[in-house]
Amino acid sequence: MHAGREEPSKPAWSGDQLDSASPPEIEAPYFDEILKAWVLSRHADILAAFRASNLSPASPNSKKVSEPIEESGRLKMRAETMEALSPIQLRAWRERLTPEAYACVHSLPIEEPADLLDGYARPLCLSLAAMVTGISRHDAAGLCARAERVSAAAAEPYDPALRRGAKAANVELRSCFHSGPEPLRDSGFVALSQTLPCILGNAWFALIQHPQEWSLLHQQPGLMEQAVEELLRYAGLVRILVRTATADIDLNGFFIRKGERIILRIIAANHDPARFSNPNQVDVTRRGAGHLTLGYGSHSCVGASLIRMAAVTITQPLLQRFAAAKPARSVVWQGGTGFRSPSSLWVGLSEV
DSSP states (O other): OOTTOSSTTSOOOTTSSTTOSSOOOOOOOEEETTTTEEEEOSHHHHHHHHHOSSEEEOOTTOOSOOOOOOHHHHHHHHHHHHHHTOHHHHHHHHHHHHHHHHHHHTTSOSSSEEETIIIIIHHHHHHHHHHHHTOOHHHHHHTHHHHHHHHHHHHOTTOHHHHHHHHHHHHHHHTTOOSSOGGGSHHHHHIIIIIHHHHHHHHHHHHHHSHHHHHHHHHOGGGHHHHHHHHHHHHOSBOEEEEEESSOEEETTEEEOTTOEEEEEHHHHTTOTTTSSSTTSOOTTOOOOOOOTTOOGGGSOTTHHHHHHHHHHHHHHHHHHOSEEEEOSOOOEEEOSSBEEESOOEEEEEOO
């Protein structure tokens, strides 16, 4: 499967891309001798990996054996972040963001090309990033260039130049945020100002490619929350995650030794026909999430509730006003092995 890839030491599963002509290939776990890592693509295997206590997040190129994460500290930080993302706080941010979203959506042109990212998603995501991290909108705008460097390195973790740029940017960003749980400081700012627009870009690209689903959400806005789950499954941003075994482990029947790396092909798992019927189609009426885009259980993304709230709050006004969106220009993609998304999303919007 990896024959002919341009960079042998870097993963190249072309099917794990939103614009791929073929669906992801799902297969049993195997050890890739070139990548020096186990590769997991089946939903059941990756779910088992998320449940395992002896797997630690790792850098794709790290040669070191990861030390076990100090669980009590991790859980303490997680609890503090979850408290900061209480339903009351999420509702307060939603109430502030909603009128901005409706004002912004009504500034979009009808039947003329509009970029849904620069013209709609990115300004709103930056506003939300400022709200959550407690900085001014002006200061948030001034930090974007540094946040972009961090995001670019996450999108392509195999690029050493991007990693060096991100390391310096991270130091600069860290000095700008001083309050709140650690995940809602500089890393939260990067996630909301940079990663969230990428998530929305993928989701909206998927809807544009499935116009009947866009139309259905326009007619039935009550489907929006479950539609967001379906879009996270079908068009989820993260392509791979890397883990290191901190002890010998039997993972769903496969023996993995301490120190061995594991690559989790998240997009492939979300398109596994053993878990999802018609997995390569968008179905906004699909019930029962089950996707692994935001992790699972105690290893799920700590900001998952914030991501879901933002995706619904920003997408709802767009689909409420416009009955259809047709591509106006070819999509140019950005990112790489870690995640990939449209750099712009030019469409023609119509109200009928």
